[in-house]
Amino acid sequence: MVRSEMSTEASLHEPTVQALPREALAALQAERLAALLHRAGSTAGSRYVGVGATLAAHAPLTGAALADEVEAHPPFGRFRLDQAALIRAGLATAAVPRPTPIAWTRADLDREASLGARALRRVGLAPRGRSSDCLDGGLVTPGTLAVSDALDALDALALPVGPVVNDAALQRAAEVWEIVRPEVLIVDAPSLAFLQRAPASPPARAFAVLLTPDDATELAAPARPDVCRIFSLPQVCTFAAGECAARDGFHLAEDAVLAEVVDGRLLLTALTRGLALLRFDTGLHAALDRSPCACGETHARLRFA
């Protein structure tokens, strides 16, 4: 444990889910997986029809296979298992050989926002707290749109300033940070690297950094007290897992994402997404720890290698 002020269940965004007893969590996950496999096997036109009734019957989905499927069946591949309208699209760029369009339904976005609020609450941001994000906008995932939704769900202040990777951007951002005084800066790996090299002291007491499978080195690095890492794979879940105050692994959102470690490789299945990716191969090496965590969350922790 790195920090002295250990959080309790009171600091969880959704304590009823995040501190659910393991057996109840396993039952919830099994129920959602069964429903997913049923929909996958019975939805006409989906790429899963006829594959099999168990998850293991499905071959892992590589990033290359995802990109090929989307190209062969535009705009989003044959992953759709319900008819809810798709209301936002973006480009997946992590763990895929080329930028690949993905999309969300209203229910997907609501869930992403609340998972994002969980992740940011773990960083220490509370309702009415102030943050600023240095993420890209537009089509980029994970980007400022997803983080703004999460801050909205948390009732915290968003202040998008765009990527801060050079002196001019830093000067512009610093002027507004001087006025607003964010408690947490939400960054990606390039902005974090630049801000930590900058001569001035960091403008906030903590960083939340969004890391994708393209940041394998940063995911596997030792934990730090001033940086809280969030693991993001937008084609499966934008806020799939995140570090808590104990800084001892990344709590996986097990009610939304099922993780398997096969031959040391991390496969993720989106349990509730409108465009359902089954057994997506992250290309990362990881281990799962289901032992209790000091923070009170019961969801398993990922450790990257």
Ligand SMILES: [Zn+2]
């Ligand atoms: Zn924890």
